[in-house]
Amino acid sequence: MYEPNVVGDWQECDDEHAGLRVRVHGLEKAEPPRGRDDAAEGLTYFRFRVTVENRTTAHFGIHLEDGQLDVRVGADGEAAFLDWRNSQFIEGFDVYPLRRVTAVLYAAADDASLSQVDIQVQLKVDEDWTDRYLWSGGIDLHESAIGVGARSDTPLDILAAQVTSFLRKEAGPGSTG
Template sequence: MYEPNVVGDWQEYDDEHAGLRIRVHGLEKAEPPRGRDDAAEGLIYFRFRVTVENRTTEHFGIHLEDGQLDIRIGTDGESAFLDWRNSQFIEGFDVYPLRRATAVLFAAAPESGLSHVDIQVQLKVDDEWTERYLWSGGIGLHEPAVGVGARPESAADGLAAQVISFLEREAGQGPAS
C-alpha cells in the first residue's frame, strides 16, 4: 500500500532522475511578506518549503510553479488557497551537484482544517515531468485526530497518529548546538 511521506521526509527519485531528491518541510502558520490577498479573507495563512537536492555528478534544470502543487486540508481534502503572488517558486533553475534549491510557498485555509494538511508536488526536471509525491502533516497538532465513524482506539494505528508522533518528536528536539 502506498503511504504518503511525512512533512520533513526526503523522497528519492528513481530511473533517469536517480540522485535527485525532494522534500516538503517547514510547515507553520505565517503571514505573507507582501500582505494578504483579498481572496484569503477570513482564512489563516501558513507557509511551507519545497527543497530539491542534487546528489549526482550532473546538473538538472528544475521548474516548480503553482500548477505543480496541490494543497488539501482537513479530513475531507478540501482545497487550500495557494497565494502565488507571495510565494517564491523555482523557475528554470539549474541545480548543480551537491546543491539545493528551495521554494517558499504561502497558502491559506480555514483554521479548522490545518490539523491535516496534504501537499502533493510534481516537479519538472529538464522539461520532463517526474512522479507525483504526497506529504502529510498538520499545524497545531496536540491531540490525535479521530475520523468520523472511527473508534478512538483504532486511531493509534492510522497515518494521522504516525504524523502526530513524528511532529511531537521533532518539536521536542531543539536546534543542534
C-alpha cells in the same frame, strides 16, 4: 504499496531522476510578506518549503510553479488557497551536484482544517516530469505516544490511528502489527 511521506521527510526520485530528492518541510502558520490576498479573507495563512537536492554528478534544471502543487486540508481534502503572489517558486534554476534549491510557498485555509494538510508535488526536471509525491502533516500538532486501543485525543493521534488501521487492512487477515 504507495505510502505518503510525512512533512519533513525526503523522497528519493525514481528512474531517470535517480539522485534527486525532494522534501516538503517547515509547515507553520505565517503571514505572507507582501500582505494578504483579498481571496484569502477569513482564512488562516500558512507557509511551507519545498527543497530539491541534487545528489548526482550532473546538473539539472528544476522548475516548480503553482500548477505543479496541490494543497489539500481537513478530513475531506478540500483545496487550500495557494497565494502565488507571495510565494517564491523555482523557475528554471540549474541545481548543480551537491547543491539544493528551495521554494517558499504561502497558502491559506480554514483554521479548523489545518490539523490535516496534504501537499502533492510534481517537479519538472529539464524537460521531463517526475512522479507525483505526497506529504502529509498538520499545523500545531504535538507528538504524543499512542497506545494500542488508546483513545485518540489530538489530530496527530487521529491521523496515526487512521494510518495504522489502513496498514493493518492492507496487510490482510492474520497479520500482527
